[in-house]
Amino acid sequence: MVVTLRSSNVEKLGEQEFDVLIVGGGINGAVAAASLAGRGVRVALIDKGDFACGVSSSSSNLAWGGIKYMESLEFLLVNKLCQSRNKLMRAYPSTVKEIRFFTTIQKGFRFWPFFIFLGSVLYWVMGRFVTRPPRYVSARAIEAAEPVINTSQAAGGLEYSDCYLYDNDARFVFNFIRKSLNYGCIAANYVESIDARREDGRWITSARDVISGEQFEIRSKALVNACGPYVDAQNEVAAEQTEYHHLFSKGVHLIVDQITDNQRVLTFFASDGRLFFLIPMGPKTCIGTTDTQVSDPAVTVTDEDRDFVLENVNGLLDLDPPLTRASIIAERVGVRPLAIKGQGGVADWVQLSRKHVIEVDEDTQHLSIFGGKLTDCLNVGDEVAQWIARLGIPVPQADNTWYGEPGAELRDEFMLQAKLMDLDALTDPSSSEPLSERFWRRYGESAFGLLERIREDESCAELLIENAEYTRCEIELAARREMIVKLEDFMRRRSKIEQVVRREELVAAPGLREACDILFEGQAEERLAEYLGLEK
Numbered sequence: 001m002v003v004t005l006r007s008s009n010v011e012k013l014g015e016q017e018f019d020v021l022i023v024g025g026g027i028n029g030a031v032a033a034a035s036l037a038g039r040g041v042r043v044a045l046i047d048k049g050d051f052a053c054g055v056s057s058s059s060s061n062l063a064w065g066g067i068k069y070m071e072s073l074e075f076l077l078v079n080k081l082c083q084s085r086n087k088l089m090r091a092y093p094s095t096v097k098e099i100r101f102f103t104t105i106q107k108g109f110r111f112w113p114f115f116i117f118l119g120s121v122l123y124w125v126m127g128r129f130v131t132r133p134p135r136y137v138s139a140r141a142i143e144a145a146e147p148v149i150n151t152s153q154a155a156g157g158l159e160y161s162d163c164y165l166y167d168n169d170a171r172f173v174f175n176f177i178r179k180s181l182n183y184g185c186i187a188a189n190y191v192e193s194i195d196a197r198r199e200d201g202r203w204i205t206s207a208r209d210v211i212s213g214e215q216f217e218i219r220s221k222a223l224v225n226a227c228g229p230y231v232d233a234q235n236e237v238a239a240e241q242t243e244y245h246h247l248f249s250k251g252v253h254l255i256v257d258q259i260t261d262n263q264r265v266l267t268f269f270a271s272d273g274r275l276f277f278l279i280p281m282g283p284k285t286c287i288g289t290t291d292t293q294v295s296d297p298a299v300t301v302t303d304e305d306r307d308f309v310l311e312n313v314n315g316l317l318d319l320d321p322p323l324t325r326a327s328i329i330a331e332r333v334g335v336r337p338l339a340i341k342g343q344g345g346v347a348d349w350v351q352l353s354r355k356h357v358i359e360v361d362e363d364t365q366h367l368s369i370f371g372g373k374l375t376d377c378l379n380v381g382d383e384v385a386q387w388i389a390r391l392g393i394p395v396p397q398a399d400n401t402w403y404g405e406p407g408a409e410l411r412d413e414f415m416l417q418a419k420l421m422d423l424d425a426l427t428d429p430s431s432s433e434p435l436s437e438r439f440w441r442r443y444g445e446s447a448f449g450l451l452e453r454i455r456e457d458e459s460c461a462e463l464l465i466e467n468a469e470y471t472r473c474e475i476e477l478a479a480r481r482e483m484i485v486k487l488e489d490f491m492r493r494r495s496k497i498e499q500v501v502r503r504e505e506l507v508a509a510p511g512l513r514e515a516c517d518i519l520f521e522g523q524a525e526e527r528l529a530e531y532l533g534l535e536k
């Protein structure tokens with residue numbers, strides 16, 4: 001059998017005893033792993049699917065201060081989220097990017113545009129002025145700046161700043177998983193927790209390797225439940241009682257061809273009164289979202305969801321021809337896990353807060369992470385580490401900074417080397433940015449290896465699939481370092497190829513087969529057939 005990072009980690013999961021086992025590799029589990037491993041705690045992480053295969057790959061890709069919670073007067077939450085956003089901007093300057101939100105307010109809306117503009121000024125103040133200031137925009141100025149917006153019913157608008165994740169949410173999450181691996185975390189995807197019991201002051205978690213079907217046990221002092229919408233289900237198998245539980249709100253995004261070539265978010269209020277965004281996603285536009293109460297976290301996109309998004313966008317924009325279901329390139333769907341005390345429902349669903357809660361059972365050394373946002377992830381990582389220390393588990397490097405891009409000196413050195421070899425001249429004309437920028441953002445210090453590979457063989461800088469913004473050497477790197485088990489892991493989560501290239505184009509792309517050869521070697525045929533749904 002070929003030994004891979006995953007197979008070696010799966011073996012270690014059953015052999016070693018850990019201080020902490022984290023169940024769930026979405027954003028909450030990933031930051032918990034990076035924070036603990038970075039502080040010297042012996043930590044393991046498992047996910048029943050791929051890393052970030054749950055909600056953390058269905059978000060709006062925004063790192064934002066939660067401007068909409070100002071309407072429900074949750075100023076403390078907004079203040080906290082603004083601080084979290086600022087911390088992310090500082091730590092990840094090339095990934096968490098400021099972007100302008102160009103907002104149109106319709107006549108008859110519940111607030112006047114100028115009142116909302118004043119709110120955005122307060123929001124900017126709460127954000128400690130780190131972004132560009134907001135500005136009021138008249139209906140005429142909206143028309144001039146973005147002719148695609150239907151201004152026939154516009155009362156006016158505003159422009160303010162927040163941030164978005166340049167690559168995508170799942171890639172952002174994986175970079176925390178990768179960081180945790182660098183610090184010695186034993187992480188494996190496609191390993192499911194099927195049972196957990198406390199025995200002689202230790203947790204024994206029964207796990208199943210979803211790929212081989214093999215079962216084994218993982219021993220740890222503490223257990224962190226980071227199963228997102230499945231936190232309650234995992235607590236049930238571990239016989240953990242909690243005060244908090246989850247309610248679910250389903251959210252759908254549709255991806256279509258680029259609506260405007262201005263790099264900004266077009267913002268509206270949809271027919272249900274909620275914020276509605278058109279967000280740049282590489283060379284495409286991501287539109288959403290919906291907010292529907294559901295009881296089952298396993299959700300799919302329905303025609304009703306599609307029609308809601310399409311009808312809103314066609315009403316708010318002047319598109320000729322209007323968007324139809326045939327315009328959809330890809331879809332994203334997930335549930336927001338919303339933390340609520342007790343078991344009951346709530347009166348005002350949409351207003352339900354998006355705060356995270358970490359509930360701790362000190363007797364059994366068990367943590368459950370409820371709710372939360374990508375934006376608040378660094379705080380979740382820090383809080384988990386503080387709790388683990390309070391539970392008496394040694395945290396040897398408690399003050400280590402476990403997150404962030406490598407420092408400016410290393411970046412300057414990388415950019416210098418890239419410039420001296422004229423790397424950016426090899427950028428494919430279809431790419432949205434120079435190779436040097438992209439390599440640094442995605443791979444940090446590992447990007448030096450890519451330079452070396454291109455020095456050896458220039459064809460490694462070629463795009464493998466048109467419009468996919470992935471070069472041959474990046475796929476080689478992914479094969480070694482990114483624990484890609486299925487082709488979908490790469491196409492949907494490590495990259496966003498599947499979200500920005502139409503399925504027909506992907507299937508016909510000659511580079512797809514080569515990508516499979518690089519990623520899976522002898523199993524390429526099988527993995528490709530699995531991806532294309534052609535298995536026998």
Ligand SMILES: Cc1cc2nc3c(=O)[nH]c(=O)nc-3n(C[C@H](O)[C@H](O)[C@H](O)COP(=O)(O)OP(=O)(O)OC[C@H]3O[C@@H](n4cnc5c(N)ncnc54)[C@H](O)[C@@H]3O)c2cc1C
Binds near residue numbers: 023025373374376
């Ligand atoms: C439509 C939408 C838009 C959003 N937009 C934003 C936004 O713009 N900005 C923002 O900050 N936040 C946003 N959010 C919120 C944010 O995406 C979520 O709060 C966050 O991703 C939740 O992460 P998580 O780690 O708790 O859950 P998940 O990402 O779902 O991770 C849980 C993981 O646990 C695994 N798991 C479950 N059961 C088991 C088991 N038995 N064994 C092993 N593994 C298991 C799952 O496979 C999954 O990978 C949005 C959410 C939605 C739905």
